[in-house]
Amino acid sequence: MAALSGLNKKHNVVLVIRDTDTVAIALRQALAEASPEERPGLERAVAVAESTAAATETQLRARWVHSRLAATGFNGDIASIAAVKALRQAEPKLSLLAAVQLQKEAVAHPE
Numbered sequence: 001m002a003a004l005s006g007l008n009k010k011h012n013v014v015l016v017i018r019d020t021d022t023v024a025i026a027l028r029q030a031l032a033e034a035s036p037e038e039r040p041g042l043e044r045a046v047a048v049a050e051s052t053a054a055a056t057e058t059q060l061r062a063r064w065v066h067s068r069l070a071a072t073g074f075n076g077d078i079a080s081i082a083a084v085k086a087l088r089q090a091e092p093k094l095s096l097l098a099a100v101q102l103q104k105e106a107v108a109h110p111e
Contacts (some may be wrong), residue, residue: 018060020053062109065102079107 012036027049031042055063066089069078074086083106094102 018053020049024049024053034060058105059109061102062106063111065106069106078103078110 024046025044028044031039031046032054034042068090069083069086072086072090074083076082076086084096084103087099087102088094088096091099
């Protein structure tokens with residue numbers, strides 16, 4: 001999830017955009033045309049893409065929260081008020097309600 005846009009006091013929607021299916025298809029095509037030397041790496045790439053595609057939207061949002069908090073240097077308790085504050089500082093357009101919901105998802109899906 002690259003960015004959250006359109007979030008404000010009236011809209012607390014976090015949109016998850018997935019393109020892993022497209023990537024997996026491209027990798028499978030490359031694997032079908034690969035030389036024997038390229039096959040092991042492409043087989044691993046296909047497996048990674050397919051496992052990522054299997055993640056739920058909740059898991060993707062939780063990963064995003066963990067990555068945003070890590071990028072800000074936050075290393076405290078993810079269930080804390082400080083985590084919500086750090087998340088909102090990282091994403092100023094994020095409403096308190098949306099930040100708390102995202103925090104709950106991140107707590108439910110630790111890395």
